[in-house]
Amino acid sequence: MKIFLDSNIPFAQEMFSDLGELHFFEGRNVTAEQLKDADALLVRSITQVNEALLCKNERLQFVGTATIGMDHIDKAYLSSRDIPFHSAPGCNKESVAQYVVSAILVHAEKHLINLQGKTVGIVGAGNTGSAVWQKLTALGMKCHLCDPLLEQAGDRRQFVDMKTIMECDFISLHVPLTVDGEYATKHLFDQQRLRQLNQHQVLINTSRGDVINNQALLERVESGSLPTLILDVWENEPNIEMALLPYTDIATPHIAGYSLEGKANGTEILYRALCQQLGETPSKKVSQFLPPAVVDSIQINAELNQNLVKSLVHLVYDVRRDDNIFRAEIGLPNGFDLMRKNYRERREFSTLNVSLGANQEAHLLAALGFTIAN
Numbered sequence: 328m329k330i331f332l333d334s335n336i337p338f339a340q341e342m343f344s345d346l347g348e349l350h351f352f353e354g355r356n357v358t359a360e361q362l363k364d365a366d367a368l369l370v371r372s373i374t375q376v377n378e379a380l381l382c383k384n385e386r387l388q389f390v391g392t393a394t395i396g397m398d399h400i401d402k403a404y405l406s407s408r409d410i411p412f413h414s415a416p417g418c419n420k421e422s423v424a425q426y427v428v429s430a431i432l433v434h435a436e437k438h439l440i441n442l443q444g445k446t447v448g449i450v451g452a453g454n455t456g457s458a459v460w461q462k463l464t465a466l467g468m469k470c471h472l473c474d475p476l477l478e479q480a481g482d483r484r485q486f487v488d489m490k491t492i493m494e495c496d497f498i499s500l501h502v503p504l505t506v507d508g509e510y511a512t513k514h515l516f517d518q519q520r521l522r523q524l525n526q527h528q529v530l531i532n533t534s535r536g537d538v539i540n541n542q543a544l545l546e547r548v549e550s551g552s553l554p555t556l557i558l559d560v561w562e563n564e565p566n567i568e569m570a571l572l573p574y575t576d577i578a579t580p581h582i583a584g585y586s587l588e589g590k591a592n593g594t595e596i597l598y599r600a601l602c603q604q605l606g607e608t609p610s611k612k613v614s615q616f617l618p619p620a621v622v623d624s625i626q627i628n629a630e631l632n633q634n635l636v637k638s639l640v641h642l643v644y645d646v647r648r649d650d651n652i653f654r655a656e657i658g659l660p661n662g663f664d665l666m667r668k669n670y671r672e673r674r675e676f677s678t679l680n681v682s683l684g685a686n687q688e689a690h691l692l693a694a695l696g697f698t699i700a701n
């Protein structure tokens with residue numbers, strides 16, 4: 328079997344080499360000609376999988392994306408050819424949620440904000456929105472969920488409408504990019520919604536760039552009294568609207584989900600799906616290939632407070648590292664994609680074993696994702 332894979336899928340050699348002959352490609356530039364002999368195709372989010380890409384291939388039996396998002400896949404076309412398709416739901420939800428936690432703690436430190444009781448509007452209450460809810464609730468923030476699709480499907484959590492979301496101190500977007508239907512998310516934040524934001528609010532987008540109309544956002548921020556902007560995703564990546572950059576507090580090149588664990592989970596989910604399709608028993612776990620974390624344990628001897636939690640979070644991941652690199656390198660040729668390709672190793676909070684004294688709030692750190700040592 329010939330397995331064609333994006334070269335940015337980590338641990339691919341280790342996981343897939345027993346299943347077939349591996350052929351790596353550059354996700355942004357792969358052509359129909361390159362893929363004509365593929366039996367299985369494994370991509371990440373930058374490859375548009377559609378008729379134009381697969382028109383020269385008559386043997387494809389499997390398509391997988393090692394990502395949560397699926398807006399780059401023409402699923403109708405794949406089903407018209409009876410080609411099974413798999414994504415990696417939830418694979419990097421922790422990574423995105425940890426990015427959001429770091430960004431909010433950075434903002435709170437900069438503006439001397441006590442996060443207790445501050446309101447958060449989470450738009451999209453699926454895997455990632457739920458992980459964000461869990462962590463920010465643990466920090467003492469009052470989180471509201473908006474997800475009309477889940478609400479209509481009978482999810483028993485409490486939901487709010489977009490009007491309530493627009494009144495929150497922090498708004499965090501966790502929806503897929505969709506263009507059809509009553510709840511389409513393309514330009515969910517359009518000129519009208521963006522005008523409602525005030526300078527005390529924080530808008531965080533780690534979902535897809537097109538969920539915010541970037542031109543309307545630029546007009547909005549150029550008119551003054553801008554909200555705080557934390558943007559990981561942009562319209563028209565990798566050729567983003569550079570004029571937005573000076574108005575952002577935190578700006579990154581679509582790496583919120585780029586923890587090593589997050590990317591590795593995506594690889595493992597596809598490995599299992601391909602094994603199942605081939606009738607093979609999965610014999611590998613991607614965790615066996617993960618290196619040890621640079622710092623893997625710490626003892627806390629003081630009472631937990633926002634400042635101490637911030638220090639622990641930033642011992643593992645500080646979003647300012649990625650923001651600094653972004654501002655330095657986005658202007659270089661192919662800067663956006665190179666930053667993603669050369670992304671420095673980032674680990675999740677679970678790699679840090681935290682020892683606490685008696686009566687300390689283990690549940691707070693556990694909810695954030697740290698491992699609590701016995």
Ligand SMILES: NC(=O)c1ccc[n+]([C@@H]2O[C@H](COP(=O)([O-])OP(=O)(O)OC[C@H]3O[C@@H](n4cnc5c(N)ncnc54)[C@H](O)[C@@H]3O)[C@@H](O)[C@H]2O)c1
Nearest residue numbers: 395396451453454455474476501502503510533534583584
């Ligand atoms: N920046 C990154 O690195 C990164 C990483 C992972 C995922 N993502 C993006 O985040 C998105 C969400 O991830 P997830 O794991 O939570 O997906 P998910 O499918 O588990 O949840 C998405 C939720 O959004 C809801 N939704 C859809 N339209 C909505 C609307 N108009 N208003 C409110 N809710 C709506 C859905 O009902 C669903 O519950 C992904 O589709 C992907 O595009 C980005």
Ligand SMILES: O=C(O)[C@H](O)[C@H](O)COP(=O)(O)O
Nearest residue numbers: 371372373394395396584585
């Ligand atoms: O949808 C996702 O899972 C994320 O957006 C993913 O992290 C994007 O990374 P890429 O596939 O572009 O490497």
